[in-house]
Amino acid sequence: MKLIKPLYLSAALAIALTSCSTQKTSVYAPISAPDNMPVKVGKLAEKDLKRWSHLDLIKDTVPGMSVDRAYDFLKGKKSKKVIVGVVDSGVDIDHEDLKPVIWNNPKEIAGNGIDDDKNGFIDDIHGWNFLGKAEHENMEFTRILKKGDTNSEAYKKAKEAYDKEYNEVIQAKQQLDFILNASNTLKKHLKKDTYTLEDIQKIQTTDPAVNQAKMVMSQVLPQTGNDLKKIDEFKDQVYSQVNYHLNLEFNGRKLVGDNPDDIKDVKYGDNNVIGPEKEGAKHGTHVAGIIAQTRGNGLGGDGVASNNVEIMAVRAVPDGDEYDKDIALAIRYAVDNGAKVINGSFGKYFAQHPEWVYDAIKYAASKDVLLVVAAGNEGLDLNADGGVDRFPNDNIKMGPEIANNFLTVGALNYVYGPELVADFSNYGKSDVDVFAPGEKIYATTPNQSYEYLQGTSMASPNVAGVAALIRSYYPSLTAAQVKQIIMDSGIAVKQDVILGGDPNNVRPFSEISKSGKMVNAYNALIMADKMASKK
Structure with a gap:
């Protein structure tokens, strides 16, 4: 480190050195x-x-x-x-x-x-x-739970993490499903698969379901930058967690065909x-x-x-x-x-x-x-x-x-x-x-x-x-x-x-x-x- 520190010349010194030189050279200073x-x-x-x-x-x-x-x-x-x-x-x-x-x-x-x-x-x-x-897999703590060693410290920590994550995801899914239902109601009313905040604001109807959906999506869309794709991305994340990451019945490794607990089992992929x-x-x-x-x-x-x-x-x-x-x-x-x-x-x-x-x-x-x-x-x-x-x-x-x-x-x-x-x-x-x-x-x-x-x-x-x-x-x-x-x-x-x-x-x-x-x-x-x- 001491050998390198003197390299840190000031920008002014670097300019001075360049301007004083009689040769056409370039001096670079950090x-x-x-x-x-x-x-x-x-x-x-x-x-x-x-x-x-x-x-x-x-x-x-x-x-x-x-x-x-x-x-x-x-x-x-x-x-x-x-x-x-x-x-x-x-x-x-x-x-x-x-x-x-x-x-x-x-x-x-x-x-x-x-x-x-x-x-x-x-x-x-x-x-x-x-x-x-x-393509899809469990979280590591899900895999630990599936092994069922309930007395191990690893299992106890995994269970704590799993329960916390699962509760958060279920709440997120409930909110997401509510938003998706509102969005689908508007798509059906507007008769198109995508829409903007401006489209929503133009809706005039006495249908209570459509008006409720209008109110919901008028609040949600500004948070996504008026981009419905963001909702789809959130859906992919939440449903991946529910269907794969936290699903104790899901076995993603079956498609690979190896034993993931055997480092010597290398003939796969x-x-x-x-x-x-x-x-x-x-x-x-x-x-x-x-x-x-x-x-x-x-x-x-x-x-x-x-x-x-x-x-x-x-x-x-x-x-x-x-x-x-x-x-x-x-x-x-x-x-x-x-x-x-x-x-x-x-x-x-x-x-x-x-x-x-x-x-x-x-x-x-x-x-x-x-x-x-x-x-x-x-x-x-x-x-x-x-x-x-x-x-x-x-x-x-x-x-x-x-x-x-x-x-x-x-x-x-x-x-x-x-x-x-x-x-x-x-x-x-x-x-x-x-x-x-x-x-x-x-x-x-x-x-x-x-x-x-x-x-x-x-x-x-x-x-x-x-x-x-x-x-x-x-x-x-x-x-x-x-x-x-x-x-x-x-x-x-x-x-x-x-x-x-x-x-x-x-x-x-x-x-x-x-x-x-x-x-x-x-x-x-x-x-x-x-x-x-x-x-």
């Missing part, structure tokens, strides 16, 4: 947050919102990662392709904005039904699908990395796009490292909680097949075989692979009151880290000020390493579409993209060095921020992660350049 940073007022223009994570705190007063500035720094520098493993719900490898960056296994012959490279996976051309034809339904790959496709959708092609948003990466799709995250076995094997698959960065935008609060994932993390460290993971979306302090168990992680019960290649990312909002931290983001002085853009991120979704999504799931691939850029231009740097560079080079925020969406929960930004910083691609590349030049 940026920092001014003490009195103006807050961006009003809404961002759509063109800026679609790529706000690439914008700049100094130039744009937007707390992006200075990706555009980073590419200016990289002009003329040599790079090489880096494979990024996306362990997720699947990736739409047919998407127009991802096709150019999808990994192709050079040692495998497509469609011949032979394991040509003898890696244990037949025809794994673009990655592997550890879920086979399965298939090579369909999209999954059985393209829409089921929405999350993973969005994550892949944040990392690698093509920059500047006029389609959708821009990827952080689009010209420098290949996306290896590893399907291991269902609708519901992932299995420890799938995650452990997915990490090992990505490592063994050349990934140098792995993104993990998933997580859960119960685990039955966490040791398998710990071993996989250590295996990745031994092979010089960086893992970038999401901190979670429950607005929790992961280090409060003895700590909150969230998996995967790189420590056991807040103990020492088991490896130096694991980077946990919280999510930022696009407004610099008290609301800088996204209200859903988890945080923690020791369990979260850095923060990065995660609110309203625009990227690829299945069937040639693009959407705004939010979550630490979006913050993590933003950082994975920065890591891939570093590893592409400075391949001599190790995974541990890349992690440290991303943490050390971030921008320190001298502000108090609201946490968990609670205006009464206000703390200094410097106290809610290990680094106390938000990721900055430009600063990271300057630091990487200096570190690599010393090798």
Whole structure:
């Protein structure tokens, strides 16, 4: 750290050095947050919102990662392709904005039904699908209850979590069904499947059922931004919880055909990395796009490292909680097949075989692979009151880290000020390493579409993209060095921020992660350049 600190020249000094030089050279100095940073007022223009994570705190007063500035720094520098493993719900490898960056296994012959490279996976051309034809799953605490070990501590904790979740979901379903009934009444009256607030306000009738529905939806629609699709999305979430996540009678693993409690049972899954339904790959496709959708092609948003990466799709995250076995094997698959960065935008609060994932993390460290993971979306302090168990992680019960290649990312909002931290983001002085853009991120979704999504799931691939850029231009740097560079080079925020969406929960930004910083691609590349030049 002491060797790097002198690099942080002031902007004025950098200008002075440039102007005094007799040669046409360019001096790049890391940026920092001014003490009195103006807050961006009003809404961002759509063109800026679609790529706000690439914008700049100094130039744009937007707390992006200075990706555009980073590419200016990289002009003329040599790079090489880096494979990024996306362990997720699947990736739409047919998407127009991802096709150019999808990994192709050079040692495998497509469609011949032979394991040509003898890696244990037949025809794994673009990655592997550890879920086979399965789409939905229980939550982990539901699976624990189904095992019926009523005297165990794990069962008691699972039961408590299950009961709390179940009661909340049933209440949500009752409210949802009431809204859906009102909406369907209006659709029938208007004789169309979609309508707007303006359509509702024009209704003149003496039918009491229609008038009640009009009153209900007049209150609901403004909360959705006048978008009926938001209600459908909420319906999908609630019904998934009722039908799959919390359903004690549902067995999603039957379609996979393995024993999820046997780590040695590895002959399962298939090579369909999209999954059985393209829409089921929405999350993973969005994550892949944040990392690698093509920059500047006029389609959708821009990827952080689009010209420098290949996306290896590893399907291991269902609708519901992932299995420890799938995650452990997915990490090992990505490592063994050349990934140098792995993104993990998933997580859960119960685990039955966490040791398998710990071993996989250590295996990745031994092979010089960086893992970038999401901190979670429950607005929790992961280090409060003895700590909150969230998996995967790189420590056991807040103990020492088991490896130096694991980077946990919280999510930022696009407004610099008290609301800088996204209200859903988890945080923690020791369990979260850095923060990065995660609110309203625009990227690829299945069937040639693009959407705004939010979550630490979006913050993590933003950082994975920065890591891939570093590893592409400075391949001599190790995974541990890349992690440290991303943490050390971030921008320190001298502000108090609201946490968990609670205006009464206000703390200094410097106290809610290990680094106390938000990721900055430009600063990271300057630091990487200096570190690599010393090798």
